[in-house]
Amino acid sequence: MNILLSGLAAATEIARGNMGDVLRLLVGGVVVGTIVSLPLAYSFGLVSAVGVGLAVAIADRRGIGISCRHTLVWAGVFWLVTAGLVVIVVPAEGLLVWLVAFLVAHLLASCLCTLLARRLFAPAPDGPRHH
Numbered sequence: 676m677n678i679l680l681s682g683l684a685a686a687t688e689i690a691r692g693n694m695g696d697v698l699r700l701l702v703g704g705v706v707v708g709t710i711v712s713l714p715l716a717y718s719f720g721l722v723s724a725v726g727v728g729l730a731v732a733i734a735d736r737r738g739i740g741i742s743c744r745h746t747l748v749w750a751g752v753f754w755l756v757t758a759g760l761v762v763i764v765v766p767a768e769g770l771l772v773w774l775v776a777f778l779v780a781h782l783l784a785s786c787l788c789t790l791l792a793r794r795l796f797a798p799a800p801d802g803p804r805h806h
Contacts, residue, residue, distance in 0.1 A: 680772065681705050719761065720780075723753040727785055731792070741796070743789050750785035754778050 681704030685697045730749040735741050758774055765773045 678705055679776065680769075681708060683772070715764065719757045719777075720784075723750070723757055723781060724784070724788075726753045726756075728788070731789070735796075741789055741792050743786060746785040746789045747782060750781045751778075754781040 681701050684704055685700045688694070688696045688700060727746060727749045731741055731746050734745055739745065754777065758777060761773060761777060762770065
């Protein structure tokens, strides 16, 4: 995320013809941005990850199974909840980009975790039995 936003800021400066700030924006944005935003990102991400994981685990326990649709719905619900908090914390000038990136992160993380959970916890297929 920091690399994307730092690249966006650098591209804006390149478009303005201000090549002197490009390296500072890239390095500073990635390094300082990571140091500053990492605790914030983990605190928001942890709430969503636990919530989506718990909802999917309950659905799987009830026999519904682990579906991408189900996890995407819950990821969207938890995105809405945490996005309400993001609006309070993130400045208005970067809010739209932050919210879109936050949504993409929620959806990608839930899809990847669903695929991983299916792979790890799926029942073993019936194969040839060795006696």
